[in-house]
Amino acid sequence: MVTTFLILLVVLLILGAPIFIALSGSVMTAMGTGSHVPLAIVIERLFAGLDKFSLMAIPFFILTGSLMSVGGLSQRIVHFANLLVGRFTGGLSITAVSSSMFFGAISGSSPATVVAVGGLLYPAMRRDGYSGPFSIGVIIASGSLGIIIPPSIVMIVYAAVTGVSVGALFMAGIGAGVLYAACFIPYCVWRARRDGVKPMTPPTLRELWLGLKDAAWGLGVPVVVLGGIYGGVFTPTEAAAVSVIYALLVSALIYREKTLGQLFRTMIDAATTTAQVMIILAAASVLAWFLTSNGLAVAVANAVLSLSENPYHIFLLINVTVLIVGMFLDAASIMVILAPLFYTIGIKVGIDPVHLGAVLTVNGAIGMFTPPFGLNLFVASSLGGVSYLQAVRGSLPFIGIAIAALLLLTYLPAVSMWLPNAVYGG
Incomplete structure (x- = not known):
């Protein structure tokens, strides 16, 4: 039965079947042909997989990002950063x-970040003398920060399938995201010097103040979310609900650059995205139950541990595996399929599950712009004048830099763990 399941899963994934069909369909077929267990249990597990309080945060954060992505917020953020x-x-x-x-701290989405930032900065960078591949490469790579910087939907998925604290993961994401972004900057400086790009005239204090004031309402979302969580005012799920109310008030009453009809369509889009995420999580619950009940998860974990019980070796194996899988699957799918397995292995060799979550999230972020199926590559191709091949060429140097950042994060756990340890006392 297990062999049938594995063959079906691989075949369906290769054929490009939707993730939820590949996961639940292969389980149902294997059970139907090699087990006397009623297939109704698959339906029960689908619903049980969604019956978790922490998952309620996902639709709220998706809606917050959608609301704040409209109404001119991206222009304000880019202007202030510049x-x-x-x-x-x-x-x-x-x-x-x-x-x-x-x-990324507002949208929690890598593709949305590429579209919002790239639509404004790609033409500007080309006008300033940056090459086409580099211009799109830095936008594609930086857009992957959307799933590392909290609030991160990918981290919520990891928390849902492993039981790790969402708040601790968000704290780890801050250190991981800052390191990840900082590794890109020296290359940006070197390329600008090589291409002879001139810096802009320094702004006045008044211009800085006006830029901050203009973007402050939008930038208040992560302050409300993280401040509320770590101030003990509300849980991560409650913080997500509060962020929706805040985003709706800012979009409708303060920025007021979209009509009520456009805001309503934004909510419909957010509901569609939520459904896509939730059905994958439901199917992942079926997979987790199947692997556990048949002893496959334990068998794989023991097989890995038979190679080495050194945490450094295990982390290297995890990173190589997820980087390869990330070339074909998105970060959320990687979490629901592989995180429970790696969590089990990590616990046995003494890897902190919060640190593991941060490392897996960065792995998933790299996969967002790794050929051949990195989602950001296709999203960038929708920008004016950018081809898929140009996006791939531009992303290659940043993949190397991102892997270097991943290794630093992996083997210097203090980078991601100092904030969780400070807030939660170790």
């Missing part, structure tokens, strides 16, 4: 990195 760093060599490319951090 005021802060545009004066330095490579300032416009550094703006792409910093504005992606700001926007």
Whole structure:
């Protein structure tokens, strides 16, 4: 039965079947042909997989990101980031990195960050003298920060399938995201010097103040969310609900650049995205039950541990595996399929599950712009004048830099763990 399941799963994934069909369909077929267990249990597990309080945060954060993505917020964030760093060599490319951090803290989505930031900065970078591949490469790579900087939907998925604290994961995401972004900046400076790109004129204090004031309402989302969570005012799920109310008030009453009809369509889009995420999580619950009940998860974990019980070796194996899988699957799918297995292995060799979550999230972020199926590559191709091949060429140097950042994060756990340890006392 297990052999039938594995063959079906691989075949369906290769054929490009939707993830939820590949997961639940292969389980149902294997059970129907090799087990006397009623197939109704698959339906029960589908619903049980969604019956978790922490998952309620996902639709709220998706809706918050959708609401704040409309109404001119992206222009305000990019303008403010450029005021802060545009004066330095490579300032416009550094703006792409910093504005992606700001926007990622609001949207929680890598593709949305690429579209919002790239639509504004790609033409500007080309006008300033940056090459086409580099311009789109820095936007594609920086956009992946959207799933690392909290609030991160991918981290919520990891928490749902492993039981790790969402708050601790968000804290780890801050350190991981800052390191990840900082590794891009030296390359941006070097490329600007090589291409002879001039920095912009330093802004006045008044211009800085006006830029901050204009973007402050949008940038208040992560302050409300993280401040409320770590101030003990509300749980992560309650924080997500509060962020929706805040985003709706800011979009409808303060920025007021979209009609009520457009805001309503934004909510419909958010509901569609939520359904896509939730059905994958439901199917992942079926997979987890099947693997556990048949002893496959334990068998794989023991097989891995038979190779080595050294945490450094295990982490290397995890990173190589997820980087390869990330070339074909998105970060959320990787979490629901592989995180429970790696969590089990990590616990046995003494890897902190919060640190593991941060490492897996960064792995997933790299996969967002790794050929051949990195989602950001296809999203960038929708920008004017950008081809898929140009996006791939531009992404290659940043893949190397991102892997270097991943290794630093992996083997220097203090980078991601100092904030969770400070807040939660170890």
